[in-house]
Amino acid sequence: MPEEALAAADGDCPRCGKPATLCVCAEIAPIDNRIAVLILQHPQEQDAALGTAQLTHLSFKRATLKIGLSWPSLAKVLGRSVDPRRWAVLYLGSARASQIARGREVVAVDRKGAALPEQDAALAEIEGVILLDGSWSQAKALWWRNAWLLKCRRVVLAPHRPSRFGKLRREPRRESLSTIEAAALLVSRLEARPEIETTLSATFAKLLDRYRATRRQPSSASSSPAAKAASATTG
Numbered sequence: 001m002p003e004e005a006l007a008a009a010d011g012d013c014p015r016c017g018k019p020a021t022l023c024v025c026a027e028i029a030p031i032d033n034r035i036a037v038l039i040l041q042h043p044q045e046q047d048a049a050l051g052t053a054q055l056t057h058l059s060f061k062r063a064t065l066k067i068g069l070s071w072p073s074l075a076k077v078l079g080r081s082v083d084p085r086r087w088a089v090l091y092l093g094s095a096r097a098s099q100i101a102r103g104r105e106v107v108a109v110d111r112k113g114a115a116l117p118e119q120d121a122a123l124a125e126i127e128g129v130i131l132l133d134g135s136w137s138q139a140k141a142l143w144w145r146n147a148w149l150l151k152c153r154r155v156v157l158a159p160h161r162p163s164r165f166g167k168l169r170r171e172p173r174r175e176s177l178s179t180i181e182a183a184a185l186l187v188s189r190l191e192a193r194p195e196i197e198t199t200l201s202a203t204f205a206k207l208l209d210r211y212r213a214t215r216r217q218p219s220s221a222s223s224s225p226a227a228k229a230a231s232a233t234t235g
């Protein structure tokens with residue numbers, strides 16, 4: 001599609017915000033999810049190349065992406081009245097998850113990070129999940145600036161498989177999973193639909209393949225996607 005390639009060369013993809021060389025969003029067919037997805041993105045999240053918030057947003061029919069630092073309530077974020085106790089925020093502390101509920105990849109925890117005794121009942125009540133998108137410190141800032149998150153149920157992840165990121169991302173991230181991997185794991189486990197994880201995982205793998213391919217090419221100053229991505233701003 002030469003026309004599209006030309007148009008994209010002038011700017012990032014208007015749909016996923018990525019440089020043309022990294023855009024995989026045309027192939028995304030949104031999943032008809034029952035568990036809603038809310039992504040809160042820190043405004044300084046700069047990872048235009050490998051960030052996955054927008055791809056996650058595009059991957060679900062019921063997903064909301066908000067960029068900002070603080071909101072007065074979950075209802076204000078979503079624009080409708082909801083019970084925050086039926087929404088689960090991916091909690092920042094996850095170290096003990098694998099020990100406390102062996103075999104489970106999504107674990108409901110209390111305020112001290114300990115697994116709740118009635119996992120199935122706790123997880124069955126969840127109607128939406130909240131992901132904080134950004135570096136560790138950015139996610140922490142979002143956590144502390146949004147007191148209403150304390151009313152939400154907390155879940156942690158204990159993924160059986162490591163992130164596909166491998167060594168591509170230097171900065172240690174929450175759960176060391178990308179936002180798209182975390183959303184995939186949460187929704188697929190809560191809905192008991194493994195195909196959701198397979199689909200999102202494939203999207204993420206395509207992005208990483210493209211990224212690795214661009215890095216293998218000899219860098220030609222400002223036209224290199226990495227340089228372009230680094231200077232890109234969100235529109």
Ligand SMILES: [Zn+2]
Nearest residue numbers: 013016023025
């Ligand atoms: Zn795109």
